Amino acid sequence: MKAEDRFVERLRALLPDGGAVLGPGDDAALVRSVEGLLAATTDLLVEGVDFLSGEDPERLGRRAAAVNLSDLAAMGALPEFFLLSIGFPPEKGEDFPLAIARGAIARAGEFGAHLVGGDLSAAPQTVISVALWGRPAGAPLARSGASPGDRVYVSGHPGHASAGLRLARAGGARDEDRILRDAFHDPVPRVPLGAELARHGLASAAIDVSDGLGIDAARLARASGVRLVLDQDALPVSRALRSFASRAGLDPLDLVLGGGDDYELLFTVPPAAQERLERHAGAFGVPVTRIGRAEEGAGAVLSNDGALRDIADFGHDHLEPPR
Amino acid sequence: MKAEDRFVERLRALLPDGGAVLGPGDDAALVRSVEGLLAATTDLLVEGVDFLSGEDPERLGRRAAAVNLSDLAAMGALPEFFLLSIGFPPEKGEDFPLAIARGAIARAGEFGAHLVGGDLSAAPQTVISVALWGRPAGAPLARSGASPGDRVYVSGHPGHASAGLRLARAGGARDEDRILRDAFHDPVPRVPLGAELARHGLASAAIDVSDGLGIDAARLARASGVRLVLDQDALPVSRALRSFASRAGLDPLDLVLGGGDDYELLFTVPPAAQERLERHAGAFGVPVTRIGRAEEGAGAVLSNDGALRDIADFGHDHLEPPR
Numbered sequence: 001m002k003a004e005d006r007f008v009e010r011l012r013a014l015l016p017d018g019g020a021v022l023g024p025g026d027d028a029a030l031v032r033s034v035e036g037l038l039a040a041t042t043d044l045l046v047e048g049v050d051f052l053s054g055e056d057p058e059r060l061g062r063r064a065a066a067v068n069l070s071d072l073a074a075m076g077a078l079p080e081f082f083l084l085s086i087g088f089p090p091e092k093g094e095d096f097p098l099a100i101a102r103g104a105i106a107r108a109g110e111f112g113a114h115l116v117g118g119d120l121s122a123a124p125q126t127v128i129s130v131a132l133w134g135r136p137a138g139a140p141l142a143r144s145g146a147s148p149g150d151r152v153y154v155s156g157h158p159g160h161a162s163a164g165l166r167l168a169r170a171g172g173a174r175d176e177d178r179i180l181r182d183a184f185h186d187p188v189p190r191v192p193l194g195a196e197l198a199r200h201g202l203a204s205a206a207i208d209v210s211d212g213l214g215i216d217a218a219r220l221a222r223a224s225g226v227r228l229v230l231d232q233d234a235l236p237v238s239r240a241l242r243s244f245a246s247r248a249g250l251d252p253l254d255l256v257l258g259g260g261d262d263y264e265l266l267f268t269v270p271p272a273a274q275e276r277l278e279r280h281a282g283a284f285g286v287p288v289t290r291i292g293r294a295e296e297g298a299g300a301v302l303s304n305d306g307a308l309r310d311i312a313d314f315g316h317d318h319l320e321p322p323r
Numbered sequence: 324m325k326a327e328d329r330f331v332e333r334l335r336a337l338l339p340d341g342g343a344v345l346g347p348g349d350d351a352a353l354v355r356s357v358e359g360l361l362a363a364t365t366d367l368l369v370e371g372v373d374f375l376s377g378e379d380p381e382r383l384g385r386r387a388a389a390v391n392l393s394d395l396a397a398m399g400a401l402p403e404f405f406l407l408s409i410g411f412p413p414e415k416g417e418d419f420p421l422a423i424a425r426g427a428i429a430r431a432g433e434f435g436a437h438l439v440g441g442d443l444s445a446a447p448q449t450v451i452s453v454a455l456w457g458r459p460a461g462a463p464l465a466r467s468g469a470s471p472g473d474r475v476y477v478s479g480h481p482g483h484a485s486a487g488l489r490l491a492r493a494g495g496a497r498d499e500d501r502i503l504r505d506a507f508h509d510p511v512p513r514v515p516l517g518a519e520l521a522r523h524g525l526a527s528a529a530i531d532v533s534d535g536l537g538i539d540a541a542r543l544a545r546a547s548g549v550r551l552v553l554d555q556d557a558l559p560v561s562r563a564l565r566s567f568a569s570r571a572g573l574d575p576l577d578l579v580l581g582g583g584d585d586y587e588l589l590f591t592v593p594p595a596a597q598e599r600l601e602r603h604a605g606a607f608g609v610p611v612t613r614i615g616r617a618e619e620g621a622g623a624v625l626s627n628d629g630a631l632r633d634i635a636d637f638g639h640d641h642l643e644p645p646r
Contacts, residue, residue, distance in 0.1 A: 005542065027394040029362065029364065037354070041406070042408050071350040075353070083364070083365040121373060122369065124371065133363075
């Protein structure tokens with residue numbers, strides 16, 4: 001039996017029952033389809049660009065699943081199935097991709113998604129590709145639905161993951177920084193939040209903050225044909241982030257606006273839905289903060305005592321060299 | 324606007340109307356789902372392993388689509404939509420991934436599949452990942468359905484692509500070799516054949532010959548719990564392949580059995596369906612040849628005047644170094 005087939009057998013042993021009609025090991029997976037809308041997404045993670053060399057493979061698998069789960073969360077969709085492809089240097093041995101798969105299966109499983117297939121290839125460095133699909137829990141949350149007058153909200157604490165990445169690069173492990181390191185190593189996709197927003201029609205538009213609050217706010221603004229004005233005083237900045245920024249000689253605002261890898265949800269709420277939003281907040285699984293508003297116009301700006309600053313370039317472009 | 328967003332805008336301009344409810348540019352694609360079974364597959368292509376450096380990007384895109392279309396063909400499924408991720412050295416410029424996308428969109432479009440989303444990342448060398456969905460045209464063609472007594476068929480001419488790869492490496496371009504070079508550069512997925520087999524219940528099992536006739540025959544045999552006996556005299560060996568093998572000092576049989584990258588279909592036909600198979604052959608879009616039979620037992624062997632030879636290791640393991 002070839003290495004690839006052996007791998008598939010070991011992988012199948014990791015999978016819980018259920019999910020696919022025909023799972024890994026055939027030419028394609030077969031799943032049962034129910035009438036309606038399917039939401040589908042894919043993300044490619046490249047060693048040295050999207051993750052550090054030498055990261056724990058199981059954690060990488062968790063993150064590869066999480067970034068895709070986050071895309072479905074931002075669509076208000078509940079994940080169902082995924083495909084996983086791994087390219088890796090063969091000298092790492094077969095346990096390496098298996099650990100990646102184990103991490104991805106575990107993380108996706110927490111949100112109801114099953115692995116149904118994939119591909120393996122030798123590669124000079126590790127690359128991980130996930131394709132994930134699921135079903136909107138209500139009217140899908142496109143990026144394009146915001147209107148002037150809508151309120152802008154964000155979940156959690158953008159900037160934590162970026163601080164965590166810097167900490168991971170620097171090494172060392174202070175206890176007070178754990179929340180930052182975890183945000184980078186093991187981000188939590190906001191699936192319950194996205195599903196609640198879609199199920200109850202609470203949001204007019206949503207995007208996940210994968211590249212930076214500034215860039216992603218500008219993307220939502222462009223898709224919706226509005227301007228997003230974020231209020232500097234309203235941005236959620238945690239004590240942990242302030243402490244790290246102070247030690248590192250950084251402006252915490254730069255981390256919040258330009259950090260990337262946060263996988264929080266940025267979403268807009270029509271004024272009429274705001275009260276209902278507050279009522280449902282207990283089911284979101286994460287705090288949400290009102291940070292601004294949508295206006296007529298274009299772009300994304302930060303307002304500080306009336307002074308406006310363009311933040312559309314705050315964040316990470318995946319086609320630029322690694323940060 | 325960031326390079327990634329600019330890319331998505333240029334990509335959207337390439338897409339024909341229809342297909343997705345919401346296509347590239349949001350967090351996830353939305354497609355309409357009809358009740359039934361979905362078939363899903365993914366393949367990862369890595370520069371230097373799965374394709375040569377310096378290959379034409381549009382042709383790479385066509386091939387990336389084709390290998391996935393071939394997986395659905397082997398399942399008897401009709402392709403519907405796909406996601407495309409590309410990692411590439413940023414210094415190649417944005418036209419490079421766009422050419423890959425153009426090729427993939429064109430090739431997939433010939434078989435009815437629409438691009439609905441994807442991802443871009445910087446990478447030290449080019450990697451292409453496609454995830455493709457579709458719907459079985461009839462009872463799906465799993466690898467596991469062959470029974471003793473079934474006839475074994477193969478489409479087209481396994482070995483051509485492997486000869487074409489050697490020719491591409493060596494450079495030069497003799498006219499008589501064109502059929503071999505095309506088989507490598509621009510393989511034709513056997514979608515109509517797979518769909519006809521499924522639609523009319525003609526095959527008990529199928530696999531696409533991606534890694535080599537020997538390896539893939541052994542895979543089908545293992546999944547079905549049978550032994551496949553291929554008849555050496557029955558293997559389709561073209562004049563072009565014989566001529567190339569003779570010039571290159573190779574045994575054409577080694578190319579036919581161990582070539583890989585052919586994307587032909589290997590399938591089994593119950594005796595009762597054989598006559599119907601011959602009747603439908605006109606709709607397959609490719610000649611099919613009866614090359615052997617399934618028996619009680621295990622493995623894949625080649626029979627030559629009664630002498631049997633194990634061929635289960637004839638082919639390419641994606642976890643081994645490039646050929």
